[in-house]
Amino acid sequence: MSKHTLQQISHIHRKGFVTAITATALLAVSGAAxxxxxPPDIEFRTQYGDMSFPESFPDGTELRITQWSHFVPRYDExxxxxxxxxxxxxxxxxxxxxxxxxxxxxxxxxxISAGEGATxxxxxxxxxxxIDGLQSLDDVNEAAQAExxxxxxxxxxxxYLPAKDxxxxxxxxxxxxxxxxxxxxxxxxxxxxxxxxYQDLLEGGAQIYEDTGIPVGVxxxxxxxxxxxxxxxxxxxxxxxxxxxxxVTFDSEEVLEAVKFQQQLYNNAMTPEVFAxxxxxxxxxxxxxxxxxxxxxxxxxxxxxxSAPEIAADTGFRPGLEGPRGDRMMPSHVWFIYTMPDxxxxxxxxxxxxxxxxDLEGNYANxxxxxxxxxxxxxxxxxxxxxxxxxxxxxxxxxxxxxxxxSLLKTAEDWTAWLGYPGYANPAISEVYQSELLSSMMADVAxxxxxxxxxxxxTAEEIEQIFAKWRERGYxxxxx
Amino acid sequence: MSxxxxxxxxxxxxxxxxxxxxxxxxxxxVLGSLMLAPAVLYVVFFVGVPxxxxxxxxMSDATAGNPSIDTFVGLDNFRAVMQQETFWTALRxxxxxxxxxxxxxxxxxxxxxxxxxxEFRGKRLVQVLFMMPWAMPVALSAITWLWLLDxxxxxxxxxxxxxxxxxxxxxxxxxxxxxWLGREWLGILSVVFVDTWRTLPLATIIVLAGRLxxxxxxxxxxxxxxxxxxxxxxxxILPALAPVLIVAILFTALLVIGEISSVDLLTRGGPGHxxxxxxxxxxxxxxxxxxxxQGAAIALFLFPVLLAAAIVALRFASRLHKD
Numbered sequence: 001m002s003k004h005t006l007q008q009i010s011h012i013h014r015k016g017f018v019t020a021i022t023a024t025a026l027l028a029v030s031g032a033a034x035x036x037x038x039p040p041d042i043e044f045r046t047q048y049g050d051m052s053f054p055e056s057f058p059d060g061t062e063l064r065i066t067q068w069s070h071f072v073p074r075y076d077e078x079x080x081x082x083x084x085x086x087x088x089x090x091x092x093x094x095x096x097x098x099x100x101x102x103x104x105x106x107x108x109x110x111x112i113s114a115g116e117g118a119t120x121x122x123x124x125x126x127x128x129x130x131i132d133g134l135q136s137l138d139d140v141n142e143a144a145q146a147e148x149x150x151x152x153x154x155x156x157x158x159x160y161l162p163a164k165d166x167x168x169x170x171x172x173x174x175x176x177x178x179x180x181x182x183x184x185x186x187x188x189x190x191x192x193x194x195x196x197x198y199q200d201l202l203e204g205g206a207q208i209y210e211d212t213g214i215p216v217g218v219x220x221x222x223x224x225x226x227x228x229x230x231x232x233x234x235x236x237x238x239x240x241x242x243x244x245x246x247x248v249t250f251d252s253e254e255v256l257e258a259v260k261f262q263q264q265l266y267n268n269a270m271t272p273e274v275f276a277x278x279x280x281x282x283x284x285x286x287x288x289x290x291x292x293x294x295x296x297x298x299x300x301x302x303x304x305x306x307s308a309p310e311i312a313a314d315t316g317f318r319p320g321l322e323g324p325r326g327d328r329m330m331p332s333h334v335w336f337i338y339t340m341p342d343x344x345x346x347x348x349x350x351x352x353x354x355x356x357x358x359d360l361e362g363n364y365a366n367x368x369x370x371x372x373x374x375x376x377x378x379x380x381x382x383x384x385x386x387x388x389x390x391x392x393x394x395x396x397x398x399x400x401x402x403x404x405x406x407s408l409l410k411t412a413e414d415w416t417a418w419l420g421y422p423g424y425a426n427p428a429i430s431e432v433y434q435s436e437l438l439s440s441m442m443a444d445v446a447x448x449x450x451x452x453x454x455x456x457x458x459t460a461e462e463i464e465q466i467f468a469k470w471r472e473r474g475y476x477x478x479x480x
Numbered sequence: 481m482s483x484x485x486x487x488x489x490x491x492x493x494x495x496x497x498x499x500x501x502x503x504x505x506x507x508x509x510v511l512g513s514l515m516l517a518p519a520v521l522y523v524v525f526f527v528g529v530p531x532x533x534x535x536x537x538x539m540s541d542a543t544a545g546n547p548s549i550d551t552f553v554g555l556d557n558f559r560a561v562m563q564q565e566t567f568w569t570a571l572r573x574x575x576x577x578x579x580x581x582x583x584x585x586x587x588x589x590x591x592x593x594x595x596x597x598x599e600f601r602g603k604r605l606v607q608v609l610f611m612m613p614w615a616m617p618v619a620l621s622a623i624t625w626l627w628l629l630d631x632x633x634x635x636x637x638x639x640x641x642x643x644x645x646x647x648x649x650x651x652x653x654x655x656x657x658x659x660w661l662g663r664e665w666l667g668i669l670s671v672v673f674v675d676t677w678r679t680l681p682l683a684t685i686i687v688l689a690g691r692l693x694x695x696x697x698x699x700x701x702x703x704x705x706x707x708x709x710x711x712x713x714x715x716x717i718l719p720a721l722a723p724v725l726i727v728a729i730l731f732t733a734l735l736v737i738g739e740i741s742s743v744d745l746l747t748r749g750g751p752g753h754x755x756x757x758x759x760x761x762x763x764x765x766x767x768x769x770x771x772x773x774q775g776a777a778i779a780l781f782l783f784p785v786l787l788a789a790a791i792v793a794l795r796f797a798s799r800l801h802k803d
Contacts (some may be wrong), residue, residue, distance in 0.1 A: 106767050109544040129770020132546035133786045273631030275751030276661035281631075290632055372496075427543075431769035435566070436749070443752040447664075458565060465563060469771075473541060 020077040037397035039369040041088040044359050047188035049146030053355040056091040061348045063094045069123035070100040070298035078370035123337045126425035131168040135340045136388055140354050141167040144361055148379035154332045155378040158425050163477035169337035171358045173375040174206050174414035177228055177333035179318035181293045197322040205269035208292045210369045216269045217291025219448055222276040226439035228331045229295045234258045235417055246476045248467050251460035257290045259452040266446035275443055287311055297333035300373050312322050313401055319408050320415045331415040370371055372398045427469040432463055488730045537776035544770035544793035572757040577672055578737045585732050589683040593691045619634040622745035625674045629660035664754040674742050683728040688757035690724030726797040
């Protein structure tokens with residue numbers, strides 16, 4: 001792999017102060033990149049909306065970033081180089097600490113308790129319970145909206161808490177979570193385009209299981225993919241945990257219907273393996289050829305392109321599945337939410353961190369490109385190459401076959417929801433998610449431990465208690 | 481008249497600091513206190529202070545974002561966690577997993593000690609292999625077991641199919657997989673097995689030290705008196721080992737009941753919450769969900785029981801030792 005070299009070519013004046021840097025050599029390391037699909041030059045501006053920044057920060061300014069080790073390793077390579085280049089261009093000493101996804105919350109919690117640690121933490125789910133220890137990023141979000149236009153709903157509702165009227169994070173990107181199916185299996189079962197509805201999933205999945213022994217691979221285990229699947233199923237049946245105002249709506253006919261569906265699906269098209277899964281299991285099972293349908297982001301597909309090309313070639317994608325009343329909602333798989341703890345007090349450091357966040361958003365076409373289109377921009381205007389006409393998704397430079405296999409992701413925002421859907425994320429919603437209540441409820445019913453009615457009723461009661469606790473503390477209120 | 485001439489009394493030179501220190505160290509109380517001080521300080525700062533903070537947290541509404549202990553809520557957090565179905569499941573599992581692990585370890589450590597206290601060819605190699613599970617990082621050993629017990633790709637299942645226990649014509653067929661971690665009791669037993677495998681070396685080393693301290697004459701006397709292996713074991717060896725066994729049980733129980741990695745890596749508390757345990761539930765509530773108060777309440781729940789058990793066990797061991 002050739003060494004990245006950065007050429008700082010010129011200062012381009014835009015809105016007064018704009019520094020532009022080209023990163024042409026970044027392409028040299030991409031290998032698979034094609035000339036027509038090159039990511040744009042990297043630009044570092046000095047003005048975003050009403051926020052102005054210096055071109056260079058005083059000597060000694062440091063920026064320490066803690067974030068997760070990305071599921072697409074290529075992104076981390078790119079990000080580390082980008083961060084160093086950003087630091088060199090701004091006279092800031094930047095260090096990036098990549099940690100395991102599972103350690104993010106505990107690391108942020110420990111840092112807030114200790115009153116020291118990283119300047120920025122990139123969280124992968126809304127860190128609403130940490131809001132009292134986080135700085136308001138109202139100005140960054142306002143500047144980004146002024147500069148880049150409308151923000152994706154899944155990001156806006158995962159970084160702002162109405163009850164506190166505070167942007168506790170800056171969500172720079174998100175990840176679609178499509179349905180993924182084996183084309184040959186579903187074609188043989190009479191579904192050449194894969195399952196389009198949950199009823200298709202049940203009937204076609206059962207037939208494939210009967211014919212080939214290959215089950216449907218949607219998890220019912222305490223892990224994130226199972227939690228996301230449970231939400232997609234419930235939302236697509238018209239149910240939800242809360243309404244737009246933060247009132248609990250879980251104990252409903254729609255949720256009960258979804259749970260009964262899952263019981264049927266398990267009894268007809270699945271095996272007990274799904275109770276033991278971790279976050280990597282459905283990927284591994286699909287790549288191993290042992291699942292007809294899973295719900296997951298495209299990181300598994302990128303892995304399959306390298307380790308199991310025949311499975312990758314046989315993979316099709318669905319924009320979620322329709323429920324009985326035509327609803328179709330899938331969750332984001334990950335949110336990229338930068339937060340800055342209160343203990344960061346040095347004004348130069350704060351300004352540098354805010355500029356870093358905005359610069360990253362401004363260069364998001366590169367972030368999307370080097371994540372192999374795992375990352376979607378919070379502000380679609382920042383990556384027209386990804387979402388526009390004749391885009392990267394229509395002609396995948398990372399080797400998808402056919403080249404437009406991923407093009408349905410261009411519509412992902414239309415069918416993507418967020419943890420608090422239809423309301424905002426809040427600490428109660430986060431606790432329901434982190435306590436893995438929904439996947440456990442599904443598992444209890446599928447295992448025959450509870451009837452669907454009992455499971456929904458018990459879970460609703462627990463959700464009510466969680467909401468009551470956080471509401472009393474002032475984190476869930478009017479408008480959420 | 482005789483003049484009494486006496487040597488002028490020489491003023492005794494003041495003792496140097498070194499001499500005074502040496503004198504003080506001669507006194508057993510001073511020396512003993514000094515030797516104990518590091519351990520006491522360690523316990524105070526790294527056990528006592530965090531423990532007091534945990535109690536304070538459990539009676540506050542502290543969150544991960546605002547960990548200050550400034551609002552006293554009494555026992556509200558304890559009442560709230562006791563309303564959670566999962567809490568009771570976690571409590572049950574913590575007790576079951578700890579009990580089964582300790583029982584397994586007592587039996588297996590006793591057997592292992594009897595083997596390792598004898599001379600045989602390859603003993604050193606066996607000792608090294610025996611210590612391996614304890615030397616391995618918990619995460620690494622749990623991941624190894626995660627693969628061995630995998631739902632789809634378990635080598636154990638493959639062997640069971642090959643020997644005719646699983647599979648179309650198998651004893652427990654036609655399924656080809658046990659789904660070790662996907663069924664409640666198989667999941668619990670898998671955790672017990674891995675915990676036993678991992679902590680057995682420690683317990684064995686503790687018990688082996690006690691076994692080697694039994695006077696050889698006592699064992700020879702039993703042989704001369706005509707006692708067989710089991711009579712010697714139950715009438716001579718085990719009574720002599722009792723104090724050490726109790727220490728081993730206590731160590732193992734405390735290690736296992738506070739252990740989070742095995743369950744977190746193997747089952748994550750599933751299926752459903754059926755293999756959930758208290759430390760993991762405390763972590764999910766306290767750190768991941770941000771409710772430090774409830775997390776602390778869950779973590780502290782077993783403390784009174786464990787404290788009572790530890791006091792009883794140590795007193796019993798002490799009495800046996802005196803006898």
